[in-house]
Amino acid sequence: MANSDESATIYEVAQRAGVSIATVSRALRGTGPVAAKTRERVLRAVEELRFTPSRLGVSLASGRHAANGIVFPDLSGPYFAEVLLGYEEVASELGRSVIILSTRGRAAVPDLVRDLSRRVDGMVIFGQTVRDDVVAEIVASGLPLVMIARDTVAGADVVSSENTESAARLARHLLGHGYRRFALAGGHDNGDITQRWTSIGQVLGDHGLTPPEPSPCEFTVEGGYALGRSLLSGPRPEAIVCADDQVALGVILAAEELGLSVPGDVAITGWDDIMAARHARPALTTVRQPMRDLGARAARALDELITGSRDAPSSQVIPTELVVRASCGPHPLEEA
Amino acid sequence: MANSDESATIYEVAQRAGVSIATVSRALRGTGPVAAKTRERVLRAVEELRFTPSRLGVSLASGRHAANGIVFPDLSGPYFAEVLLGYEEVASELGRSVIILSTRGRAAVPDLVRDLSRRVDGMVIFGQTVRDDVVAEIVASGLPLVMIARDTVAGADVVSSENTESAARLARHLLGHGYRRFALAGGHDNGDITQRWTSIGQVLGDHGLTPPEPSPCEFTVEGGYALGRSLLSGPRPEAIVCADDQVALGVILAAEELGLSVPGDVAITGWDDIMAARHARPALTTVRQPMRDLGARAARALDELITGSRDAPSSQVIPTELVVRASCGPHPLEEA
DNA sequence: GAGAAAAATGTAAGCGCTTACATGAGCGAG
DNA sequence: CTCGCTCATGTAAGCGCTTACATTTTTCTC
Numbered sequence: 107m108a109n110s111d112e113s114a115t116i117y118e119v120a121q122r123a124g125v126s127i128a129t130v131s132r133a134l135r136g137t138g139p140v141a142a143k144t145r146e147r148v149l150r151a152v153e154e155l156r157f158t159p160s161r162l163g164v165s166l167a168s169g170r171h172a173a174n175g176i177v178f179p180d181l182s183g184p185y186f187a188e189v190l191l192g193y194e195e196v197a198s199e200l201g202r203s204v205i206i207l208s209t210r211g212r213a214a215v216p217d218l219v220r221d222l223s224r225r226v227d228g229m230v231i232f233g234q235t236v237r238d239d240v241v242a243e244i245v246a247s248g249l250p251l252v253m254i255a256r257d258t259v260a261g262a263d264v265v266s267s268e269n270t271e272s273a274a275r276l277a278r279h280l281l282g283h284g285y286r287r288f289a290l291a292g293g294h295d296n297g298d299i300t301q302r303w304t305s306i307g308q309v310l311g312d313h314g315l316t317p318p319e320p321s322p323c324e325f326t327v328e329g330g331y332a333l334g335r336s337l338l339s340g341p342r343p344e345a346i347v348c349a350d351d352q353v354a355l356g357v358i359l360a361a362e363e364l365g366l367s368v369p370g371d372v373a374i375t376g377w378d379d380i381m382a383a384r385h386a387r388p389a390l391t392t393v394r395q396p397m398r399d400l401g402a403r404a405a406r407a408l409d410e411l412i413t414g415s416r417d418a419p420s421s422q423v424i425p426t427e428l429v430v431r432a433s434c435g436p437h438p439l440e441e442a
Numbered sequence: 443m444a445n446s447d448e449s450a451t452i453y454e455v456a457q458r459a460g461v462s463i464a465t466v467s468r469a470l471r472g473t474g475p476v477a478a479k480t481r482e483r484v485l486r487a488v489e490e491l492r493f494t495p496s497r498l499g500v501s502l503a504s505g506r507h508a509a510n511g512i513v514f515p516d517l518s519g520p521y522f523a524e525v526l527l528g529y530e531e532v533a534s535e536l537g538r539s540v541i542i543l544s545t546r547g548r549a550a551v552p553d554l555v556r557d558l559s560r561r562v563d564g565m566v567i568f569g570q571t572v573r574d575d576v577v578a579e580i581v582a583s584g585l586p587l588v589m590i591a592r593d594t595v596a597g598a599d600v601v602s603s604e605n606t607e608s609a610a611r612l613a614r615h616l617l618g619h620g621y622r623r624f625a626l627a628g629g630h631d632n633g634d635i636t637q638r639w640t641s642i643g644q645v646l647g648d649h650g651l652t653p654p655e656p657s658p659c660e661f662t663v664e665g666g667y668a669l670g671r672s673l674l675s676g677p678r679p680e681a682i683v684c685a686d687d688q689v690a691l692g693v694i695l696a697a698e699e700l701g702l703s704v705p706g707d708v709a710i711t712g713w714d715d716i717m718a719a720r721h722a723r724p725a726l727t728t729v730r731q732p733m734r735d736l737g738a739r740a741a742r743a744l745d746e747l748i749t750g751s752r753d754a755p756s757s758q759v760i761p762t763e764l765v766v767r768a769s770c771g772p773h774p775l776e777e778a
Numbered sequence: 779g780a781g782a783a784a785a786a787t788g789t790a791a792g793c794g795c796t797t798a799c800a801t802g803a804g805c806g807a808g
Numbered sequence: 809c810t811c812g813c814t815c816a817t818g819t820a821a822g823c824g825c826t827t828a829c830a831t832t833t834t835t836c837t838c
Contacts, residue, residue: 113583115824126788131826138827139785156583161561162507163824166498166793173541173561181530184717187523194517194544198554203541203561205509208530218534225497225509225539247449247492327717355721381520381663381716385691387723451794462818467796474797475815499794502823 114155116163122151134159173203174408175222175229177236180210183326183352184380185397186232189254192401193230200409202227209235216240223249228412230254230404233266233297250411252404255298263407264421267395269298272426273305276347276375276393279428281313283435285344285373288315289337291330291357292349293322299349302377306347318343325349330356338364342372345434351376351383351392358386358433369435379429388432396424450491452499458487470495509539510744511558511565513572516546519662519688520716521733522568525590528737529566536745538563545571552576559585564748566590566740569602569633586747588740591634599743600757603731605634608762609641612683612711612729615764617649619771621681621709624651625673627666627693628685629658635685638713642683654679661685666692674700678708681770687712687719690726694769705771715765724768732760 120127125144132138133148140148151157165171174197178186194204207222209215219236223229223244231241233256244251245261252263280288288310294300299320307317323333330353337346338361348354354376361368368374368388376383379394403422410416430437456463461480468474469484476484487493501507510533514522530540543558545551555572559565559580567577569592580587581597588599616624624646630636643653659669666689673682674697684690690712697704704710704724712719715730739758746752766773 117824127825128789128827129787132787135826139787141786144786156579158556158560160824161557162498162502163793164826166502166795167824167826169793169826171498181523181527184520184523187517187520187526190523190542191517191544194542195547198543198548203543203558205539205541206526206530207534207539208527211531212534220494221497222539224494243492352717355717358721381688381691382718382721385694385718385723386721453794463795464797464819465817468817471796475817477816480816496794499823500796502825503794503796505796505823 113160114157116157116159119148119151119155119157122155123147171225171227172201173205173226174405174412175205175207175226176404177207177209177219177222177229177231179208179232179235181208182210183350184382185350185378185395188397189232189401189404192398192403193405194401195398196402196405197409200405202409219244223247228252228408230408232256234295250408252408252411254400254404257297258421261419263404263411263419265400265404265407265424266298266422267400267424268426269301270305272393272428273302274309275428277306277309279391279430280345280347280373280375280434281309283345283373285435286315287342287344288318289343289346290318290320290349291323291333291337291346291353292325293320295325302349320349323349323353325353327352327356327359329353331360333357334360335364338366338372342366345373345375348374348376351378351380351390354390354392354433355382355386358388358390369433373434375434379427383429383431386433391431391434392429394427394429396426399424449496450493452493452495455484455487455491455493458491459483507561507563508537509541509562510741510748511541511543511562513543513545513555513558513565513567515544515568515571517544518546519686520718521686521714521731524733525568525737525740528734528739529741530737531734532738532741533745536741538745555580559583564588564744566744568592570631586744588744588747590736590740593633594757597755599740599747599755601736601740601743601760602634602758603736603760604762605637606641608729608764609638610645611764613642613645615727615766616681616683616709616711616770617645619681619709621771622651623678623680624654625679625682626654626656626685627659627669627673627682627689628661629656631661638685656685659685659689661689663688663692663695665689667696669693670696671700674702674708678702681709681711684710684712687714687716687726687728690728690769691718691722694722694724694726705769709770711770715763719765719767722769727767727770728765730763730765732762735760 116127116130120130130148133140133145176193181187197204207218219240228250230252232254253259255266258264290303303320310317321333323329334357346357348357354374357374358368361372366372376390376392379392383390383392452463452466456466466484469476469481512529517523533540543554555576564586566588568590589595591602594600626639639656646653657669659665670693682693684693690710693710694704697708702708712726712728715728719726719728
């Protein structure tokens with residue numbers, strides 16, 4: 107029962123079973139023929155020694171890590187956690203471990219990413235977490251790479267969720283409420299959010315309105331709160347479209363504190379449909395992103411790249427869903 | 443500029459620099475003396491070849507993975523994501539990658555855990571995600587192990603957050619509101635939650651009340667909703683203490699749907715203080731867990747175990763904080 | 779029952795590094 | 809100028825596996 111501290115090697119198994127290490131390897135991996143009796147003896151030895159192959163040995167010899175990386179900015183909001191969840195689930199099914207790397211507050215991101223790239227068979231990177239030249243370096247190294255929520259990158263797959271059409275839908279919905287003075291909460295990040303602002307600007311323009319300049323803020327509840335205080339203190343917009351739900355929740359908090367009613371005095375919308383959106387007061391109108399699916403698809407795409415079952419880079423856009431709740435105003439004519 | 447697909451090895455660097463691989467290794471790792479000129483030549487070759495050492499080679503030769511594992515049940519709620527966040531941050535600082543493993547819906551958990559254990563220098567496991575015999579196996583193998591939110595395990599560190607005293611505090615607070623008929627939402631899981639129920643039961647008993655039997659439910663909003671419907675349909679309790687915030691949010695939803703006012707008709711409390719707790723309607727009285735800190739401490743404890751800077755297993759209990767909001771009733775005498 | 783093909787097993791060369799030990803070069807002291 | 813050190817560097821043995829190839833054993837076929 108008492109195991110030695112160090113676990114057994116394939117040599118010890120071979121010796122105990124009275125065969126060569128090659129036979130042990132074959133018996134265990136099923137590559138090459140092994141007589142039934144021999145296999146049994148090997149398995150018994152494996153059992154008795156509680157042998158598990160060293161991953162390092164296996165990986166070094168076979169040339170694959172059986173691990174994938176994923177790089178995201180943060181894990182504090184629900185967004186990335188959900189994507190990660192979907193990713194891990196699929197990756198694990200495909201027999202790959204997942205190594206995570208969060209860049210928030212990290213100084214030497216390029217080094218960390220390079221380091222990560224040396225211990226995986228492929229990796230997923232969220233848009234805007236890693237400098238373009240580093241991404242290019244990864245691509246050039248031949249490492250299979252999938253980008254999430256980013257515009258196309260030569261040599262890498264891209265998986266993102268639909269922004270343009272859903273943002274337009276949201277804008278039209280708000281126009282339908284009769285709002286004309288809009289504010290956009292959350293600056294550009296050159297990724298998803300820029301697409302949304304552009305699309306909303308377009309719709310507003312089509313309706314003869316001057317598209318507002320997005321007001322930058324941190325994509326957190328606190329960031330939204332701070333921005334909300336300032337947006338709601340001056341000449342008040344009728345509707346504040348927020349870059350994500352967390353910002354929207356912060357803006358709602360600010361409105362509440364200023365004694366303003368939502369949506370009575372100002373309509374507020376978010377993006378993502380995180381858990382808190384449903385439970386907020388008022389419940390938040392938002393656009394549901396298929397976050398888990400995003401991760402799952404990234405994992406599948408990456409697997410295809412790694413196994414080489416697909417040659418050309420692919421680019422997937424996953425549809426989103428407008429979720430209308432109370433924060434954008436009363437809805438006499440119920441819309442799906 | 444055009445790199446070959448496969449990245450360079452230490453041999454190519456050595457050749458280019460006109461030295462032996464040993465010298466390259468020494469120059470790069472700073473082990474052993476290297477003449478300034480030589481070092482320079484090596485570094486130039488490294489630069490030109492864009493050489494990065496193969497992790498597998500390094501690990502196999504040096505015997506360390508420079509990676510830690512973490513096993514959790516799920517990533518869908520905010521709880522585990524926050525812990526993971528704190529964990530990754532510290533682990534990364536300490537130069538260790540983090541490999542994650544989520545057990546939710548996974549069939550062969552023991553195999554997955556064993557597999558993980560072969561590719562890390564140490565791992566963290568959340569209580570109740572892995573069978574006790576598998577945990578024992580890991581411990582026996584000599585792999586440094588830290589358990590989170592679990593009662594003590596021989597041979598492993600334990601990091602958990604305080605439950606007994608904070609649960610008692612919560613119970614006393616509710617008694618102070620005058621509530622006498624309690625319900626406990628969420629069954630035992632033999633970990634944190636059992637401790638809380640026990641403590642609450644104790645306090646109620648001390649006050650001459652019969653402690654209620656906890657009603658099992660899934661630890662999700664949906665689980666809480668389902669249980670809430672049933673708890674609130676029969677003879678109604680005055681206060682429902684929920685195992686975590688998600689359950690509490692579900693119960694609030696159920697109450698709302700049944701036309702009951704919270705806290706007017708029934709008081710509801712959660713546990714964890716997730717983001718949605720603050721934004722819920724009504725805002726949720728709950729107990730804040732230092733989730734990020736939990737992860738950070740686990741990472742540090744694990745590091746001590748791995749480097750051997752500490753010999754005896756340690757057991758840390760992190761204090762929690764009662765957060766009183768609206769969902770448990772009006773508070774004439776403001777309590778900290 | 780001999781010979782050939784098929785099946786089973788063994789041998790040994792890596793995979794890309796680290797590092798103990800051996801060797802060689804440079805330098806001050808006598 | 810030589811001896812004995814010290815500093816630099818090279819050599820080679822692993823680390824624990826996989827796998828191509830060589831070798832031995834079985835199993836058929838006629």
